[in-house]
Amino acid sequence: MRLPRKLHAPLLSVAILAIVSAVWEGATQTSRDDGVRSEYEMLVAGADETARLPRPSEIAALGLEMLSDPVYDRGPNDKGIGLQLVYSLGRVGLGYIVAVLVAVPIGFLIGMSPLMLSAFNPFIQVLKPISPLAWMPLALFVIKDSVWSSVFVIFICSVWPILINTAFGVSSVRKDFINVSRTLELSRLRTALFVILPAAAPTILTGMRISIGIAWLVIVAAEMLVGGTGVGYFVWNEWNNLDLASVVVSILMIGVVGMGLDFLLAQAQRAVAFEDA
Amino acid sequence: MSSKHKFLQIEGLARRFPDAMGGEELVVFDGVDFAVDKGEFVCLIGHSGCGKSTILNIIAGLDSASEGYVFVGGREVTGPGLERGVIFQNHSLLPWKSALENVQFSVRARWPNWSRRQVREHAEKFVGMVGLSDAKHRKPSQLSGGMRQRVGIARAFAIEPKLLLMDEPFGALDALTRATIQDELIAICRATKQTVFMITHDVDEAVYLADRVLLMSNGPHARIAEAVEVPLERPRVRAEMLDDPRYHRTRSHLLQFLIDSHGGDAHAPQLKAAPTPMTAPEPASADGASFSVMTKEARR
Ligand SMILES: Nc1ncnc2c1ncn2[C@@H]1O[C@H](COP(=O)(O)OP(=O)(O)OP(=O)(O)O)[C@@H](O)[C@H]1O
């Protein structure tokens, strides 16, 4: 093959997508094939026809349609997918940023002292494995607001990986680097900012990347639970309408946004990475 | 208390470590006394584990003695300080900073009121001094072992310490690189009249570099067993030194001490000294300067 090596993998990806779509398309082929199905289906779905998996061509068409006008707002049950994603991203962003602002400094303090690390460890170990959704009833009771409760749930699920990684990263900074700082008579603050922070940054960013992934997983579930707005609610709503094509499009959008979030954190991770010499 | 005329004065130094099992304390060394004059280059030699690094760390202020005192310039050492520059065994460069940035970081700590330009110019001068001007923007991971060690040297010299402390600085280097950097070190020390306290495993290195070599006995309860003056005048030329009977006498004396104190110890010492000394360079490059040039070429 004369193709540049760089193109091999992308071309293969396209081929895989084409094959999977073709097989899917063939497997879900039905006798009926009219052009105006989506409107019609919306009205009759579940009534005179058992719901069936949408075909890739339908999904693609619907996807293009939904993305052509992503941010319209026609009442509580009819908002564009883009708008719903913005709601979800807003909650994730807020909960996540607060989690970073809380977890990094606390993790730093815990990591600086072996005593604190041991003292806090049991609490972290117990709180970490709790499903974030298990906090929801408590959050709803205390906060009494569904939107803020989902923000809280995002906060609580993002906080542990960042906290643990920060504490671990700080506590395992090489003694040599601290000694360099000591021989230079740097203050504690300067040591923390200019030696420990950059040394621990890759580990902290790893925690932040894990957290954003979890947060994006959790927001969908949280919004399904509390309803109102957001992409999780949107998916649930479409399921209630038995509009599976919309569900699949939304699922793909959730995946794409999640990938974007992960990409951002991966870039940040690369920015602070260093090779140990 | 004895007189504190010397620049670096160590008195009755002891270091004990509590036993992990709660048993008897480990006395690494005790009753260690020695002194280093201003401008003097002193090497400390001893078997692995006798406590050399511990002594150096106490002088650096990074560790504290169980007993005894360290005075630098008449002042007791109670912690680390900028007047003592340390070159660590494993270079300890900050891996996220380039070579130049590593040096600048120390310069900024030493002179916090300097402008950015002053800091940069000063750092560049010292990076240039160890021959790394072309590689100054590289990260430590992109430098060879010898280059990293040079950055470490530039970093320590750049803060213009009154006392330079080096813990086996060239241990990880091959013979040619080692020789080159030794020559650079000697040149810089001569130019700055630097006082140096250096630990080494390498008898040849000690004789070539030092004015005086301290021999440390084996631990536990290690001591400074002997201080050997190196009777070679400076500047020393490697090739000529090899023909000097005083060089061989001193070298044999140090080796003999290490072999005697070894005494059938199970864990073998990591002596760098081979039975035959440094291989004589080719006649064409028989003097120290061209030997150094040759090694520079050889590294490329
Ligand atoms: N933190 C510590 N706790 C207990 N023992 C220690 C500690 N640090 C060092 N030691 C012991 O002190 C002794 C001296 O260690 P040191 O590192 O000073 O040896 P060294 O002479 O520098 O050896 P080498 O030549 O191998 O570097 C060793 O026996 C070591 O086991």
Ligand SMILES: [Mg+2]
């Ligand atoms: Mg040592």
